[in-house]
Amino acid sequence: MNKNDLRYIKTEDNLKQALLTLLDQMSLKKITVKMICEVARCSRNTFYLHHEVKEDLYNTVVSNVLNSMQNAFQPRVDQVDQITDDILDEYTEGIMTSVASHKDSLRTLILQDNGLFFKQFTEIIQNTVLKGSSELANHFTVDTQLYSSYLAGAISGFIFNWFKNPICDLPTATKALKIIHRETMAICIKELKKEGHC
Template sequence: MKQDLRFQKTEKALQNAFLELLQSKEISKISVKEICSLAQVSRNAFYQHYETKEHLYDNLLNDILLSIEQACKPLVKDLAHISAAEGRLFLDNILRAVEQHRFVMYRLLTSQPAAFSAAFHKMLLSATIEGSQTLMTTPDISYLHIFSGGVTAFVSYWLLETSFTLEEAQEKLFAILGQLRVVSD
C-alpha cells in the first residue's frame, strides 16, 4: 500500500523526535507524550504508526539493519577464489550502507550502544552465514563471528570516535582486515 505524503511526514517527524529525545534520556524515561509534543503530532497519530515507543525503536533499527543486510549479499560465486578486489568491494558496500544511515546509527549508538551493537553484529553474522550457504560452502563460523564482531566494532569506532569520511573509513577497515589476513596466513 502506497502511503500518502502526510503519513510519511508524520512518521519521519515521530522518528526524528524520538531520536532527539534519545540523546538526553534513556528509552525507558521517554514518554509517548514527549515524542508527540516534540514531533508536533497527536497521540492518535503516534498510535496510527506505532504500538509503543519500543515498537518505534525496533522499526528504526530494523529498517537500518535490513538496508545494511542487503549490502552483505555475496559478490562472487566461489568463496575459495575470492580476490582482494572482490573482498574490498564487499566491505565497501557494507560501509556505504552504514553511511546512508549514519545520522540515525550515530543516535542509536550513543543512546543504546549495547542493544544496537548486538543487533548489528547478529545481523552481520546471519547475513554472512546465509551468504556462505547460498554459495554452497561450509562457512568457518568462528571466522564469521570474528569478522562480524570486528566490523561491528569498527563501525562503532568510526561513527563515535572519528571524523573519517566514508572513503577514509573504507581504507582503514580494508587495511585492518588485510593485516589480520597476513597474521592468519
C-alpha cells in the same frame, strides 16, 4: 488505517525522526510518548494508531536501518576461493558507503546503545554472510560459524568505535577497514582451505 496512505507514511516518518532527535539528547528510558508527539507535532492518539509503546517505535527505527543496510553485507562471491583483494576492497567500501548513507541514524543509535543495537548489527552481518554464500551454508561447521561470528563482530566493533571516537574522516576509516579486513580474511581463508572447505 491504511498504512500505504501518504498521511500515514508522513506521520510515521515524523515519529521516527522525532525519536531520533530525542535520542540525540537523552536515553530511550527518559523519553516519553508525550515528548515524541510534541517533537513530531501529532497527538497521542495518532501515536497509538502507529505504535503501542515507544519501544515499538524504537524497534521499527532499528529494523529500518538494519534492513536498509543488509545488502551491503551480502557476499560479493559465492565461493571462498573466488575472494580476491579487489573483492574484499569492494565489500568493505560497500559497507562504509552504506554506513555513510545512514550516518545520522547510526550515530544516534550507536551513541545511545546499551549493547542491544551492537548485538543486532553484528547478527545481521553474520546472518547475511552465511545465507548469502552457498559454500559457507554447505559447510556450516562450528569453525565456519566462529569465523563468521568473529568477522561480523570485528566489522561491528570497527564501525561502532569509529562513531564513538571519530578520529578520522570516512575515506581514512574506509582505507583502514580495507587493510584490516583484507588481513583478517587472509587468515580465515587459509584456515578454511586447511579444513578443505575450498
